[in-house]
Amino acid sequence: MSKYWKPGSERPRTVLVDDEEGGVLFLSSPPSSSGFGHSSLERQRQRLPVYKYRTAILYLVENHATTIIVGETGSGKTTQIPQYLKEAGWAEGGRVIACTQPRRLAVQSVASRVAEEMGVKLGEEVGYTIRFEDQTKPNVTKIKFLTDGVLLREMMDDPLLIKYSVIMVDEAHERSLSTDMLLGLLKKVQRRRPQLRIIISSATIDAKSMSTFFHIRRRNIGQAAEDPTPSELPAILSVEGKGYNVEIHYVEEPVSDYLQAAVNTVLSIHDKEPPGDILVFLTGQDDINAAVQLLTEDAQNNGLLVLPLFSGLSRADQDLIFSPTPKGKRKVVISTNIAETSLTLEGIVYVVDSGFSKQRFYNPIPDIENLVVAPISKASARQRAGRAGRVQPGKCFRLYTEEYFVKEMPAEGIPEMQRSSLVSCVIQLKALGIDNILGFDWLASPSPEAMIRALEVLYSLGILDEDAKLTSPTGFQVAEIPLDPMISKMILSADTYGCSEDIITIAAVLSVQSIWISVRGAQKEFDEVKLRFAAAEGDHVTYLNVYKGFIHSGKSSQWCYKNYINYHAMKKVIDIREQLSRLLRRLGIVLKSCERDTQVLRKAIIAGFFAHACCLEEFSPNGMYKTIKSSQEVYIHPSSVLFRVNPKWVVYHSLVSTDKHYMRNVIAIDPSWLIEAAPHFYQVRKPNPAPY
DNA sequence: GAGCACTGC
Incomplete structure (x- = not known):
């Protein structure tokens, strides 16, 4: 242990250079550490690029309130830095080292990797917390991995995050809604708790703006001598990655049809390049299926194994992606953005990058989120290319020109914060x-x-x-419920209507992607099966029927399969429902069922979703509705049980915007209920009774 | 009779 830098001991012989612009510290020659442990796990740890920066990292964290670590994938920063911190004593005295991730899966896999390296049982010294799963032990857990969303929730009980000595925010370059919120809040916490250390880990070089952001100036300068305040100047350290070299190829002329270009590129790789699997980035399910179709027709005898990949895929289809490529075959995975960050495929040597992805944009005027195909950023393009260099040197074929990449492609994507509704943030x-x-x-x-x-x-x-x-109490209660505020309001109102038991089932179903299995080819049969559950009142009541059937079947996966219902989604519904019923009990709300009085049920839904009321246009031949609030043209989505039923008045849960705005999850209502639920919002007989 | 990039609490 003596080889390691410890807080309070002499500064290591590391050359640190003052940056001319604002005193940011760069490390110019990393010290070489030697002699630690002999096990093979230890040797593996020492081979990671981050290892030679160990002393420097500990020095910077000790002396700076904020340390920004720029490191490519494979540097080992996520698994190693928390261990270095622990070895250096940052978890002593009951303190905890936290490391956040944007995704649940990453939290789990990183935590178990670190537990293995440390030779401890997961959930004790090393633990993790994600929604529905807390694998930590109070006073025992020293290193805790968690999603940034969970840490945000923790702040509601512990605003200053007192139990943590260091918080490492990983993957900060992804700039998710919760990462951005967390960073803003951590800056505030730091002002009140100068001893808290923050490490921001990011894959891109945009460290400068992060550094400027965290350059805090404190009011109280005087600190006790044995409790020295770290420098308020953020330190920046750059750690190289471990990926292999990826050769980048551009098209010479812009392509007009990236789908066809992607297909041609795959065929030409297969024709000319040595063995190795291919990963193609397209935008959405439709494009992907079209490309799979084109390639499969071509692939009859040529040894290509073409597989689609997107989140809506069934478990079995996803498993196909990860199964080893059969001998003599070349795997081609055609994927959405899911393979850019959320899933890692081994064995990819070639990447084909269309340069586009589907991105959410929010228009606050009509309060509508749109999903549109848009050009990706340079950061995304690099991330995609990097997918080709995980096992050996690879190649990336970009379906855009080099000139476009250099001159026109934006360096970074627009942070989610600027592309989303802010109700949950606020x-x-x-x-x-x-x-x-x-x-x-x-x-x-x-x-x-x-x-x-x-x-x-x-x-x-x-x-x-x-x-x-x-x-009080509504606002505070809504803030406690980890769901969209409109759903939370619906749940709380259900208490007054005496249907909270039923409403939390609906809330849980609305919170998962879809409880139906996406079927291709068996559409007609699927529709017929769906009719068994369909309720005249609409989709929400239909979900109650599905839930009831699922419970009645003994939560059987077989039953789900027979009824085209996604078993994993239903299990998640059960989890969310459990969480909600615990939460409501804590809020002092007694769960009560309305025993299928669908009128009170719908009134409770309206209490949250009155702003989503629509009226069928008179004489509309194609089922056009207009929203009451802003006269927006909308249609009932064909997946709704009310499709073609077209009741005069409806309330929808969400809009899917493609060529038209489609309402998903719709119930039929009586307009008088709107005035009853939201008299401040709707008045009788005014042409456009929107309140704004 | 048409289709929902991806996360997260």
Whole structure:
């Protein structure tokens, strides 16, 4: 242990150079550490690129409130840095080292890897917390991995995150909604708790803006001598990755049809290049299926094994992707963005990058989120290319010109914060006591329009009052419920209508992607089976029937299979439902069933979703509706049980925007219920009774 | 009679 830098001991002989712009520290020559352990796991640890920066990292963390670590994939930073910190004493005295990840799967796999390296049982010294699963032991767990969403939730009980000595925010370059929120909040926490150390780990070089953001200036300078305050200047350290070299190829002329170009490129790779699997990035399910079709026709006798990959795939189909490529075959995986970050495929040597992905954009004026095909960023393009260099040197074929890449492609994507509705963000910040939302120190400020729209929506739901403060009890209760605020409001209203037992089932189903299995080819049969569950009132009531059937079957996977229902989705429904019933009990709400009084059920739904009311246009031949709020043209989605039924008045849960705006999850209502539920929002007989 | 990139609490 003596070889390691320990807090409070002499500074290591490391050359640190002052950066001319603002005193940022760079490491110019990493020290070489030697002699630790002899087991093969230890040797593996020492071979990781991050190992030679061990002393430097510990020095920087000791002396800087914030340390920014720029490292490519494979550097080992995620698994090693928490261990270095623990070895250096950061987990002593009951303190905990936290490391956040954007995704659940990463949390679990990294935690078990670290537990294995440390030779401890997962859930004790090394643990993790994700929703529905807490594998930590109080006073025992020293290194804790968790999703950034869970850490945000923890802040509601422990705003200063007192139990943590160091918080490492990993994958910060992805700039997810919760990462951005967390970073803004951590900056605030740091001001109150100068001893807290933050490590921000990012794959891109945009460390400068992160550094500027975290360059805090504290008011109270005087600190006790034995408790020295770390420098408020963030340190930046760059760690190289371990990936193999990937040769980049561009097209010479822009392509007009990237689908066809992708197919041609795959065939030409197969024709000219040595063995190795191919990963193709396209935008969505339709494109992917079309490409699979084209390639399969071509692939009859030529040894290509073509597989689609997107999140809606069944478990069995996803497993196909991971099974080893049969001898003499070449695997071609045609994928959405899911393979860019969420899934890692081994054995990929060639990547074909269309340069596009589907991205969410939010328009605050009509309060609608759109999913559109848009060009990716340079950061994404690099990430995609990197997928070819995991096992050996690879090649990436970009279906755009080099000139386009250099001159036109944006360096970074737009942070999710600037592409989303902010209702959930706003309510979480409010619950943390941040009243001046407009003045919050964001890493990337959302548009004032989006902010105002979020405040308006929350006000209309009775979650915020005129002073934009959380109402009591509704506002505080909604903030406790980990769901979209409109769903939370619906749940709380169900208490007054006496149907909370049923409503939490609906809320749970609405919170999972889809409980139906996506079928191709068996559409007609699927529709017939669906009719067994269909309720005249609409989709929400239909879900109650499905849930009942599932419970009645003894939660049988066989039953699900027979009824085209996604078993894994149903299990998640059960989990969410459990969580909600525990939460409601804590809020003092007694669960009660309305015994299929669908009128009170729908009134409870309206209490959350009155703003989504629509009226069928008179004489509309194609089932066109208009939203009451903003006269937006919308249609019932063909997957709804009310498709072609077209009741005069409906309320929808969400919109899917493609060529038209489609309402997904629709119920039929009586317009008088709207006025009853939201008299402040709707008035009788006015042409456009929107309140804004 | 048409279709939902991806996460997360």
